[in-house]
Amino acid sequence: MPEIHLPIRTGRLVLRRFDGGDLDAFHAYHSLPETARFLPGPAKTFTQSMERVGRYANFVFEKEGDWVALAIEAADAPGLLGEVVLKWLPGRGQAEVGWTLAPAARGRGYGTEAANALLRLGFEELGLHRIEARLDELNGASASLCDRLGMRLEARHIDKWHYKGQWATELVYAILADEWRIGSRS
Numbered sequence: 001m002p003e004i005h006l007p008i009r010t011g012r013l014v015l016r017r018f019d020g021g022d023l024d025a026f027h028a029y030h031s032l033p034e035t036a037r038f039l040p041g042p043a044k045t046f047t048q049s050m051e052r053v054g055r056y057a058n059f060v061f062e063k064e065g066d067w068v069a070l071a072i073e074a075a076d077a078p079g080l081l082g083e084v085v086l087k088w089l090p091g092r093g094q095a096e097v098g099w100t101l102a103p104a105a106r107g108r109g110y111g112t113e114a115a116n117a118l119l120r121l122g123f124e125e126l127g128l129h130r131i132e133a134r135l136d137e138l139n140g141a142s143a144s145l146c147d148r149l150g151m152r153l154e155a156r157h158i159d160k161w162h163y164k165g166q167w168a169t170e171l172v173y174a175i176l177a178d179e180w181r182i183g184s185r186s
């Protein structure tokens with residue numbers, strides 16, 4: 001896998017490696033039930049946030065199962081706004097993308113801008129073939145983000161997950177490298 005050059009700069013954002021100084025801001029939004037609503041586990045305890053920031057800060061992307069985890073910061077103001085992650089899946093050139101923003105950072109297109117940069121990294125630098133996103137059908141904000149990225153709705157798996165005390169229907173969105181190239185030229 002080629003080396004990942006950080007930070008990545010976009011129009012309004014800097015995507016960089018996490019560091020220990022991000023812990024309080026990370027915990028502030030990951031300790032909220034509202035943030036955890038569509039994430040696998042409950043709202044994070046401080047220990048869980050500490051463990052996660054530590055893992056993100058030290059990520060390596062060398063083999064299947066590894067993650068790229070990038071802290072999102074505004075180019076003109078320091079401070080953690082959220083994160084985007086890319087997981088290397090089994091199979092040739094396969095990965096899954098994910099995103100979380102602090103509540104105050106939502107509604108401005110930062111998630112789309114950061115995820116777009118992560119797709120570019122995945123396709124143009126890491127040579128991936130297909131990137132997917134898996135989400136709860138009730139997570140409308142995430143589905144809209146997939147649409148803005150040009151991802152296709154590929155599958156709807158009824159009652160695929162049981163979490164947060166109820167069954168959830170999973171949507172699978174995906175985009176191929178060729179589709180990305182066509183979309184990014186238009």
Ligand SMILES: CC(C)(COP(=O)(O)OP(=O)(O)OC[C@H]1O[C@@H](n2cnc3c(N)ncnc32)[C@H](O)[C@@H]1OP(=O)(O)O)[C@@H](O)C(=O)NCCC(=O)NCCS
Nearest residue numbers: 035038099100101106107108109110111112134135141142
């Ligand atoms: C999923 C999540 C990241 C989406 O955040 P978001 O702010 O809705 O998405 P974006 O940052 O792309 O912003 C898009 C919104 O900003 C608006 N916007 C404003 N300026 C914009 C711009 N320059 N470009 C694009 N959108 C812009 C869009 O209209 C849209 O608002 P709308 O949904 O009211 O139409 C956020 O809801 C979240 O962190 N949720 C909790 C964690 C979670 O569920 N993660 C995903 C698990 S699958």
